[in-house]
Amino acid sequence: MSKIEQYIHAATRENTRRSYQSAIRHFEVTWGGFLPATADSVARYLAEHADTLAVSTLRLRLAALAQWHREQGFPDPTKAPVVRKVLKGIRELHPAQEKRARPLQVEELDRITDWLEGAREKAETRNDRKTLLAATRNKAILLLGFWRGFRSDELCRLQVEFVTVSPGEGMTLFLPRSKGDRQSAGREFRVPALSRLCPVAAYEDWIRLAGIGEGPVFRAINRWGQLSGQSLSPNSISPLLRHLFAESDLAADTGISSHSLRRGFANWASSHGWDTKTLMEYVGWRDVQSAMRYIDTPDPFSRQRIEKSLTAYTSNRLTDNSDR
Incomplete structure (x- = not known):
């Protein structure tokens, strides 16, 4: 060539x-x-x-x-x-309604993480390296994907040499290219170290256990507990999430996919006071329309707003009747 x-x-x-x-x-x-x-x-x-x-x-x-x-x-x-x-x-x-992934809830994130920690402890006791590697890797995928709002392709294109960890503070990730980056200029992402459900600690645990010094961060693991030299396929993230749901005894949900991580974080951030501009800058959305596709309103049927107006209307009507 x-x-x-x-x-x-x-x-x-x-x-x-x-x-x-x-x-x-x-x-x-x-x-x-x-x-x-x-x-x-x-x-x-x-x-x-x-x-x-x-x-x-x-x-x-x-x-x-x-x-x-x-x-x-x-x-x-x-x-x-x-x-x-x-x-x-x-x-x-043939009109078709757009199918959207169900957002992953923090409570579910916590539940799956706990199950993965239990799986790691059992694997260490049995000296089961394959299960230990898989549980450690999956925990890092889950927490990093959620708290950074990554798509599956972004997770799978992470390279160790483009990750810098600042102990106790966070880490910086560089992606040479991503969706929407028409000029291939690359983009830098920052991830905070958290007191619990920490993506930075999960990443460090995975890299240390796997002994990865360069190349793809997240890789396939064969049945003998050996790491592939190639990155996971983006198409493998959705089945992986559904598998984790099933293993941690969470209700099976066909709406769970790799986008559940991104949508889950977007909804969590919105419900905790993040304004749209800050959320767009953090996740990397270029326009409001893209961002709003990932954020669910806390009152999807506008019930609370209408009920509030009805209450005010009823109160005013009663006052008017009493004055007659």
């Missing part, structure tokens, strides 16, 4: 590259389409999958097809009016 090809390859994130490759395979192999594609064939592809695929998935497939055609020097068929109209019609006839 030439240097130019290396830089072109690096310009696209690995997750995006895999998603686009999968989309192209689905169009060409599974569905039987031909590349380069015509606008009519892309429109037929959308129509035939409108009943089974979400609109967001169809948009991703279009993005993959568009990129393939641009890179190969062909006209982009996804920009044709017929394709746009078909997609608009699908949105009209």
Whole structure:
């Protein structure tokens, strides 16, 4: 691979590259389409999958097809009016409510952490290194993901050489790139050391036990208790959280996913007086709309507000009647 090809390859994130490759395979192999594609064939592809695929998935497939055609020097068929109209019609006839992860509660965080501590103690007694490593790693993932409001991809891209710990104060994490960082300038995140449920102490415990000096922070562990040299996949974080819920005897909840960590912290911070601007700066949201998607109002049905107004109305009405 030439240097130019290396830089072109690096310009696209690995997750995006895999998603686009999968989309192209689905169009060409599974569905039987031909590349380069015509606008009519892309429109037929959308129509035939409108009943089974979400609109967001169809948009991703279009993005993959568009990129393939641009890179190969062909006209982009996804920009044709017929394709746009078909997609608009699908949105009209197949509306879908956005699914949001349920926010993780601090009480649940505490419960799972306690269970992980118990698992660590038992593993040490049995000299079970695999379980000891897994429990220590999972505790660090859970606490760091929650208190920093990280997405799964951010957790999985942390590198030891980009982490600086200030004992008793906190630690600084640097991510060379992240979602929304179009210029790939990187961003620095600060994490506080806490009196309990401490993400810094959990991180230090994990790094010390695993003996990691460089490379990915969070890695897979095989059945013999050996660490992988590669980072965990972002797709593994949601199943991991659901597993921790089940193991710690918390009620099973299909709404739990990796986004539960981010949403959990956002709701905790909002309910404890953080203003939106401070929360946006801490988590890294660039616009209010993105932030509000993660924050649940404490009165979702506006019941308290309406009841308060009704009480005032009833009181005024009684006063008026007594004056007559």
